[in-house]
Amino acid sequence: MADLLSQLEALATGARAAIAAAPDEKGLEELRVRFLGKKGELSQVLRGMGQLPAGERPRVGEVANRVRDEVEGLLADGKRRLETKALEAELAGAPIDVTLAGRRLLPRGHRHPITRATEDISAIFARLGYEVASGPEIELDWFNFEALNLPPDHPARDMQDTFYVEESTLRAGVKPGSVLLRTHTSPVQVRSMKRLGKAPVRIICPGRVYRSDYDQTHSPMFHQVEGLCVDEGITFADLKGTLAAFARAYFGPGTRTRFRPSYFPFTEPSAEVDVSCTICGGTGRKDGKRCGTCKETGWLEVLGAGMVHPRVLENGGIDSKRHTGFAFGMGVERMAMLRYGIDDLRLYFENDLRFLSQF
């Protein structure tokens, strides 16, 4: 028995040294086979147990189990040690080239600045309860002019150079010269009032408009947003408050507004609305130099507005004795120019990707 016990002791000693010296996981696996395998050293030793008297067997068995547990534990420790070493080696290696471009399937596309500005404007008015309305771009003279208090031969028609539609390319039944491309979004005012048939009316209408003027500062097609609020007791003060709130929401909380008398045939009284210059903050000077955006005035003209002319209310089927309303309109290209610093109108319709991809 003493012989067997010493053999087991020798086995344990040998295993301790060998496992500590194992260079890698493969070496550890070989040691497992050598010591604990079916034909391994432990099995060899235990084969001699059969010759022992039965009384001595449990003692030898006990020692054998202890040796097995120890060797297994050593093997597991050795494995952990090697894994840690390998991980440390990996982590200590040189980093990859993180400056290479990230891998993406498709670069994202970009929304046109006119759409972005229109969406921003609409969202602000949506919060004030304005619903989006629309109307045709190929419009009848009556809605574009007459219903807005611009009868034929009215000199204010000169303010808007109009595109007329060739009647032979329409269905029969139109009066000559009565179909045009809308010169402003204002006809939607009358259409919306007629459609709703009663107050309150609170709409905005973004859309394309057309004037036959094409040069550096005029485009034959451009975009407007029209607004209309009709109800009992609507006042010019409400118009001022609404547009001041809009200007602060769109241009920033410090924005001031200024109303100047002006003339639109469809509003009375009428106003041009200026906002404090977004570039120089209304000081007229930027970095010690003249501010070119507001031409040193500190103000930017951005909106036309006024109290809806009673004739326009009546043309929309609204009783002008009971109701009052205000209307306003703005050019989207200009609003986007001021917001994004765009300095050339033509960029909008050229659709150069180097322009579009900046938004």
Added chain:
Amino acid sequence: MRISLKWLSEYVALPSPEEVARKLTAVGLEVEAMERTGQGLRGVVAARVLSSEKHPNAEKLSVTRIDRGEGEPLQIVCGAKNYAVGDVVPLATIGTVLPGGAKIEKAKLRGVESFGMLCSARELGLSPDASGLLILPPEVKPGTPIAEALGLEDVLLEVNVTPNRPDCLSHLGIARELAAILGQPVRLPAPKLAEAGGPASDAVKVRIDAPDRCARYAARVVEGVKIGPSPAWLARRLEACGVRSISNVVDATNYVLLELGHPLHAFDLERVAGREIVVRTAHPGERLATLDGKVRTLAPDDLLVADRDRGSALAGVMGGGDSEIAAGTTRVLVESAWFEPSGIRRTSRRHGLKTEASYRFERGADPGMVIPAVDRCAALIAELAGGVVRPGIVDAHPRQNARPEVRLRWRRPAELLGMEVSREDARRILIGLGFEERASDADGATFRVPTWRVDVSIEEDLVEEIVRTLGYDSIPATLPANAVVMPAEPVEAQAISRIRAALEASGFSEAVNFSFVAARALEPFGRSVETGDGSGRALGIALKNPISNDLAVMRTTLVPSLLADLAHDRRQRIEDVRLYEIARTYGTGARPEEAPSAEALQVAGVVAGRRVPVGWAAPGDVVDFYDAKAAVAGVLEALGIDGARFEAPGASWLHPRTSAVVTRGGEVLGDVGELHPRVAQAFELPRGVLAFELRLDALLRAAELVPQYRPFPRLPAVLRDLAVVVDDAVTAASVEGLVREEPLVEAVTLFDVYRGAPLPAGKKNLALAITYRAADRTLTDEEADRVHARIVKRLAAVGAELRT
């Protein structure tokens, strides 16, 4: 309207130019520009010629000595001959920069030193006259700055007068506004008329045959005039306001126009046949030679000022060449009339003639100014051109212009403005502006509108007069007190914003193009709109007056615009392009008197170049049909549209082999595919450009914007792969369809398509991954195997071979 402050100050005492500009702008007369004149002549002073001798070395030059009011006399070499010793002339001293840019320096001319330059009117930028030195009045003291001596220093305002305010198209009109704001009186010009001779009515008769078009025609006669140039002060005033000086008589009419705002016309009375003025409409086919040298054929609607025999002027628009004031004119008829505005406008537009006169008449001249203007003009002609004014006015006045009276309820300003206005303020302002209070009671007052205010006719107009005078700044800012009804976002707007997001996620950037294109850009698309009674056809709704042929027809598809954008980007060497546009296309409306057009939103896109922009990890493949299809599929998914079908071929503008029409439930949603090679060629694009076009109305009908939850089975699934060899013509959808006929099939994914060896030509291998699942039990492998075997049989029946 250009306003000279110097001139204006004759009628009202002015504050500083800046204050004038600020005040005018504040009442709605926007001052767009302010220009100071006479500033460029600093350094030019009056100088007296003390002596003048011949230049020793130059035949054409003289050597002068001049007195410039200070220091020693200066020696100046001069080339002009038109002066005499003792004359006062302009001297540009050393260092002066003349309006032409020339800098005066000490110079030696042919060996003689010269300390400055004596100037002509042209050199000073005052007139084109370069015939000699400008000779100043002898009383001008040497040393006086030239701008002061000539009264050149002035401030000019460019005032934007809105179309409703023709009364402000004159110095008097602007003065009236300023006087009202400043609470001052207006000093009206009081013409000194020295009448003599027989009455004017002996010299000419006036008859108005068209009283609806001409309410009044007043004429004065001035005889014995001598046509010549106007004095410099008058010419300068006209020129400051942008009117060319012509002759004393013509200038007098223009001067009164700019002063009082009333257009006048002067005729050579000798050339008025029958000494008779007839205001009538034109005869059919009648012709008139106008002052601009054109012979015009008139319409029966054109109003003429005629003599016994023929037309002398297009009334209120332009004079005729035959009765024009000429160098030999001695007898002048001065016309002052009131013409009906819309008729003037029709004539002005019909003949493309826009004049100072038509501009004012079509907006509405002041009927109260007819007589004062003719008096002022006749007096001025007599003053400038000599002659005698015959006594009296020949005045035909068939129709009185109505002077409206408008009632103002005292509470109305508050109702409209949201601000209380006292009765006293309302009265004071309106009366200051020339309104007359006719009656008043506890509720309000009635005001008579001044003759020059053609724009005031209703109560709201009076409120505007009050508030623009008080200033818009005095109105508070409030928000409407009424409850806000929160509107739901319209379905269309929701759908559009989802489509945008989907396309942008697919790499598309948004383009915005003009709604009109060239006719030839639409031709390849084979579309048309119904015209006439519905049987006619046109390529699209066309414009009568397009900017150019390239912008002449309203689009029936967005694709040509996007192709043009693509071509633009390619010219800029940008080759990987994905663009989309969402905009209207324009068809004709079936009930054109209510809705001439049928406008439908379309979603379109173009794709060209590499699938992924070049990069270290990019394979560099170019796009094909499936990239465009993916974009369309992205849109459909974003709208919750299930069950759309893609069937070859697409529309005729697409390549028949690589395109598809997109349908759902039998309705066409749009088309997608490669451009037809001929279309690509027409747009100067290479082969391989992809495009799609979707109809928003059809998409909306198919859309399910609010997704509905469907329960999904949680029992385990069995997965099986399947590879079959089929003919090339067999579509993936048809194979998948056969597989799906088995009810236990939950999903089919085609994960590989292979053509080539060892397969024979015309065959392809399709590899499918199939998921089997039962909703109510755990599917066994055996059951799945049985279904899988049935599928193999089904496929075999249509010629598919199982590949192992």
